[in-house]
Amino acid sequence: EIMPSLVxxxxxxxxxxxxxxxxxxxxxALQVQKEICTSCGVCAEACTYNAINFSDFPEIDPYACRLxxxxxxxxxxxxxxxxxxxxQKDLSVASDTNGIWVLAETENNELSSVTKELLGKxxxxxxxxxxxxxxxxxxxxxxxxxxxxIAYGAKRVHLVDDNMFASFIEEDYAQVVVEVCHKYHPxxxxxxxxxxxxxxxxxxxxxxxxxxxxxxxxxEIDTKSKLLxxxxxxFGGNLMATIVTPDCRPQMASVRPGIMSPLQYxxxxxxxxxxxxxxxxxKDGRIRVLQEIIQATSGESLGNSKIIIGIGRGVKNTETVDxxxxxxxxxxxxxxxxxxxxxxxxxxxxxxxxxxxHTISPDLYxxxxxxxxxxxxxxxxxxxxxxxxxxxxxxxxxxxADYGFVSPIEDILPQLMATETI
Numbered sequence: 001e002i003m004p005s006l007v008x009x010x011x012x013x014x015x016x017x018x019x020x021x022x023x024x025x026x027x028x029a030l031q032v033q034k035e036i037c038t039s040c041g042v043c044a045e046a047c048t049y050n051a052i053n054f055s056d057f058p059e060i061d062p063y064a065c066r067l068x069x070x071x072x073x074x075x076x077x078x079x080x081x082x083x084x085x086x087x088q089k090d091l092s093v094a095s096d097t098n099g100i101w102v103l104a105e106t107e108n109n110e111l112s113s114v115t116k117e118l119l120g121k122x123x124x125x126x127x128x129x130x131x132x133x134x135x136x137x138x139x140x141x142x143x144x145x146x147x148x149x150i151a152y153g154a155k156r157v158h159l160v161d162d163n164m165f166a167s168f169i170e171e172d173y174a175q176v177v178v179e180v181c182h183k184y185h186p187x188x189x190x191x192x193x194x195x196x197x198x199x200x201x202x203x204x205x206x207x208x209x210x211x212x213x214x215x216x217x218x219x220e221i222d223t224k225s226k227l228l229x230x231x232x233x234x235f236g237g238n239l240m241a242t243i244v245t246p247d248c249r250p251q252m253a254s255v256r257p258g259i260m261s262p263l264q265y266x267x268x269x270x271x272x273x274x275x276x277x278x279x280x281x282x283k284d285g286r287i288r289v290l291q292e293i294i295q296a297t298s299g300e301s302l303g304n305s306k307i308i309i310g311i312g313r314g315v316k317n318t319e320t321v322d323x324x325x326x327x328x329x330x331x332x333x334x335x336x337x338x339x340x341x342x343x344x345x346x347x348x349x350x351x352x353x354x355x356x357x358h359t360i361s362p363d364l365y366x367x368x369x370x371x372x373x374x375x376x377x378x379x380x381x382x383x384x385x386x387x388x389x390x391x392x393x394x395x396x397x398x399x400x401a402d403y404g405f406v407s408p409i410e411d412i413l414p415q416l417m418a419t420e421t422i
Contacts, residue, residue, distance in 0.1 A: 028060065028062045028065075029067060029082055029083050030060050030062075030065060030067060030071075030072075030080065030081070030082045031060075031080070031081050031082075031083075032057055032058050032059075032060065032079060032080060032081075033078075033079045033080070033081055034057050034079075036077050036078065036079045037057055037058065037077060037079035038076075038077050038079070039054070039056065039057060039058075040076065040077075041054060042074050042075060042076060043058050043071035043074055043075050043080055044058060044071075045074075046070045046071050046073075046074035047065075047070060047071050048068070048070065049064050049065065049066050049068075050064060051064035051065040051066070052065075052071060058071075058080075067082065069082060096185050097185045097186065097187040097249045097250065098131055098132070098185065098186070098187055099131055099132050099133075099134045099156075099184065099185075099186040099187055099188070100122045100125055100126055100129065100131050100132070100133050100134070100186070100187065100188045100190070101122075101134045101135065101136060101181075101186040101188065101189045101190065101250070102115060102118040102119050102122050102133070102134070102135045102136075102154070102189075102190050102191075103135075103136055103177065103189065103190070103191045103192075103197070103200075103201075103204075104135050104136065104137040104138075104145070104149060105192050105194060105196065105197060106137075106139055106142060106145065109141070109142070109145075110145075111145055111148055111149065111152070112192065112194070112257075113257060113258075113262075113303055113304075114192035114193075114194060114197075114255070114257035114258075115135075115149075115152075115192060116152045116262035116263075117192075117255075117257065117258075117259070117260035117261065117262050118190045118191075118192060118255060118260060119133065119135065119149065119152045119153040119154055119262065119263065120152070120153060120260055120261050120262040120263045121190070121219055121255070121260040121261075122153065122188075122190060123153045123263060125188070125219060125220075125221050125228070128221040128223070129187075129221050129226060131187060131188075132155045132156060133153055133154055133155050133156075134154060134155060134156040134157070134158065134184075134186065135149045135154040135156075135157050135158070136157075136158040136160070136177060136180055137149060137157055137158065137159050137160065137161075138160045138165055138173055138176055138177070139160075139161065139165050139166075140161065140162060140163050140164075140165050140166035141161065141166075142159075142161050143159060143161045146159050146273045147267075147273075148265075149271075150269050150270065150271035150273075151265050151266055151267050151269050152262060152263055152265060152269075153262075153263045153269065154271055155271045155272070156271055156272045156273075156274060157271060157272070157273045157274065158180050158184070158274050158276060159273055159274065159275050159276065160176055160180070160276050160278055161275075162278060162281075164281070164283060167289045167292060168196060169283070169284065169287055169289065170196070170199055170200050170203055171203070171284040171286075171287060172283050172284055172287075173200055174200055174203040174204045174207060175207070175281075175284070176278060176281065177189075177200075177204050178204060178207045178208055179278070179281075180276060181204075181208060181250065185249065185250075186249075186250045187249060187250060187251065188228055188250055188251045188252075188253075189204070189250040189251070189252045190219075190252075190253055190254075190255060191204075191252070191253070191254045191255070192254065192255060192257055193214060193215045193216070193254040193255055193256045193257070194257060197254055198214065198215075198254060201214070201252065201254045202214070204252070205252050208248075208250065208252075209248065210245065210248035210249060210250060210251070210252055211243075211245040211248050211251070211252065212252040212253070212254070213230035213232060213243045213245075213252070213253045213254070214232070214253075214254045215232050215233075215254060215255075215256055216230050216231060216232045216253045216254065216255045216256070217231060217232055217233065217240075217255075217256060217259055217359070217378060217381075218231040218232075218240075218259075219231065219253060219255065222244075225244075225246070227244045227245070227246060227251070228244070228245070228251040228253065229242050229243075229244060230242070230243045230244070230245075230251070230253040231243075233355055233374065233375070233378050256359040256379075257303055257358075257359060258302075258303050258358065258359040258360050258361045258382055259359050259361065259381075259382055302334060302336055302351065302353070302358045302360050303358070303360070305333065305334040305360075305362055306332075306362055306363040306364070307328075307331055307332060307333035307334070307362055307363065307364045307365075307366070308333060308334050308335075308336050308353070308360055308362045308364075308365050308366070308383075309324060309327075309328050309331075309333050309334070309335050309336070309365075309366045309368060310335075310336045310337055310338060310353055310365060310366065310367045310368065310370055310376075310380075311324060311335065311336075311337045311338070311341050311346060311347065311368050311369055311370070312337065312338040312340055312341055312367070312368065312369040312370030312371065312376075313338070313340040313341065313344070313369060313370075313371065314368065314369020314370065314371075314390060314391065314408070314409065315341065315346060315368060315369040315409060318346060320409060320410060320413070321335075321346050321347075323413055323417065324368065324409075324413070326417065327413075327416050327417050330417075333364075333366075334351070335347070335351070336351040336352065336353045336358070336360070337351060337352060337353065338352070338353065338354055338370050338376050339352060339354050339356060339357065339375070339376075342357075353376065353379050353380065354375050354376045354378075354379050355375040355376070355378055355379060356375075357379065358379065359378075359379040359380075359382070360379060360380060360382065360383065361382025361383060361384075362383055362384070363383075363384045363385065364383070364384065364385045364386075364387070365380050365383035365385070365386045365387070366386075366387045366388075366389070367380075367386065367387070367388045367389065367390075367397050367401070368389045368390075368409050369389070369390060369409055370388070370390065370395075370397055371390070371392070371395050371396060371397060372388070372390075372395055372396035372397025372398070372399065372400065372401075373396060374396075377396070377397070377400050380400070381400075385402050385403075386400055386401045386402050386403075387401060387402065387403045387404070387405075388400075388401035388403070388404040388405070389404070389405045389407065389409055389412065390404070390405075390406065391406065391407060391408045392406075393406045
């Protein structure tokens with residue numbers, strides 16, 4: 001089910017006005033003209049965000065106000081004035097925007113998997129939009145990765161390689177992206193919805209005064225308007241929202257890892273590398289790195305596992321979980337779980353699969369005791385094969401499964417334990 005399109009430009013106008021108010025101490029966009037206000041209270045009643053309080057006159061809380069305009073329309077005396085016309089003009093779409101850009105992310109001096117996935121999707125969008133696929137790569141000693149980006153589909157790589165970017169400082173990285181975007185005017189900018197990408201993309205969108213759709217699960221180009229349709233779960237995952245950004249550029253979206261398919265690595269691909277000299281760039285003086293500590297992890301990666309076993313609410317105890325782990329070890333699989341399993345203490349939160357966890361695309365996903373609500377199934381659509389085990393034959397998980405067993409896991413677990421290959 002698709003909900004009516006949401007307009008990203010409306011959100012970016014509001015965000016910019018709040019930022020201006022907080023950082024520059026400029027008057028808030030919504031003002032009360034006290035000389036004509038009658039203190040009738042209609043504006044406060046019309047506000048759905050409880051952002052208007054009364055003393056002698058209405059007092060507006062700029063941190064709660066969403067600049068929706070309801071109070072302006074409701075005021076019988078016209079005492080409320082909202083100034084957005086100038087901002088809207090500033091945010092109009094430039095005529096020279098071009099290019100589908102991917103913000104490259106690195107892990108241990110290697111390209112992250114989500115970067116390769118986004119380049120693959122950008123090439124698919126490029127065939128419909130007729131624009132070049134470009135990547136922006138920032139870091140220290142990352143020049144060698146530029147050719148790898150080209151091999152994965154980038155036609156042009158914007159390279160910023162300097163020792164000052166050896167440590168990831170979100171404010172500095174965001175400012176570099178903004179400076180390059182101001183120079184080249186990309187039409188679309190895609191970012192991975194990773195722990196670092198989520199915060200970085202939001203900061204970039206605020207500085208560029210554009211909209212951002214976070215945690216997208218699908219991207220499409222509307223053939224008539226040529227706008228990017230940014231699709232993501234909404235309202236707790238109960239429906240899919242299609243969001244557009246008609247009045248701001250670049251159109252920005254962060255995309256969950258493990259959903260898109262990368263192009264096959266091809267070293268014969270050719271492209272251009274543009275080196276950007278930022279010798280005059282000034283780092284954010286408010287931030288100083290005192291120490292960096294590399295924390296060892298178990299090495300388990302849901303993004304790279306070919307077989308994943310997911311457990312849900314239907315798995316009742318840790319004893320059953322331990323048996324499932326033994327079986328998973330025989331198969332060479334990883335054990336993950338739904339949010340319910342995490343909340344029950346059966347699975348570590350780092351191994352959660354679902355709308356608020358990881359999105360996965362293994363060769364085989366085995367769902368044990370998982371009901372299959374959209375919050376979970378939206379994260380496993382990339383799996384090539386799905387096997388469901390659940391005692392409830394009406395469970396939604398069977399609607400997406402290729403094979404299913406209507407049985408409690410405890411009844412068939414001995415047979416599964418005797419199975420070493422699938």
